[in-house]
Amino acid sequence: TTPRRSLIIANWKLNGGIDLMCNSIASLVGKEFDTDIAVCPPYIYIRDMLSLLHHSEVKIGSQNVSKFESGAYTGETSAEMLKKVGCSLCLIGHSERRQMFRENNISCNIKVKNALTHGLIPVLCIGENLEEKDAGITKDIIFRQLDEGLNAIDTTTGELCVAYEPIWAIGTGKSAVPDEAQSVHKFIRECITEKFGNDFAQRTRILYGGSVSRENACELLDKADIDGLLVGGASLDPAHFLQICTQC
Ligand code: PEP
Secondary structure (H helix, E strand, O other), X not given: OOOOOOEEEEEOOOOOOHHHHHHXXXXXXXXXXXXXXXXXXXXXXHHHXXXXXOOOOOEEEEOOOOOOOOOOOOOOOOHHHHHHHOOOEEEEOOHHHHHHOOOOHHHHHHHHHHHHHOOOEEEEEEOOOHHHHHXXXXXXXXXXXXXXXXXXXXXXXXXXXXXXXXXXXOOOOOOOOHHHHHHHHHHHHXXXXXXXXXXXXXXXXXXXXXOOOOOOHHHHHOOOOOOEEEEOHHHHOHHHHHHHHHOO
């Protein structure tokens, strides 16, 4: 199998202000990591964060991207703009966006394609809710999110990441147990293999998100198909996030 370098992403959501963000970036800049590290601030702070990197290998990503390229779409930010300003990746279809901003697999698919076209790494977020988990239909949900969300993407250039974030684990303190997460990650890789072939599936990093902390990070990253972490709450404490990035 292809060795995949782990990727750890901080998702700051709509939290904090410029001070917290500057402190967080400062705690990462100048450090060496064995993994790729990325931070997703609110759009308004992206340029500030980029200006503080000072040749650090830390990457900056956005928490969303427009499905439109340009035009009369008030409030939107395009993949091309994000790439040109210096972003490396963008989250797409986070469950909060699916639940509160009417995102669906079809809009996510357009966004994934836009990101790939402009050289941003799309991080497609998928995952089942508690009701779906209890009904035993996790795999059906995941299959559909991948099948529709990745429909007809160009796999010849660029890189794709998928983040498995069971909704019942986000911000709840109830992380999926590593074995349980691993079995879904394995299934995700099988779906990608079936759709796009083994080479692409082996290159695709599949991250886990949902109540990741310094207590469970290493055990999750040890699993064969868990290639990184998407960290919400714990990334708002600079020391805690740094520990997640360095300890495993
Ligand atoms: C997230 O929302 O991407 C997330 C993983 O949040 P938390 O780590 O707080 O569960």
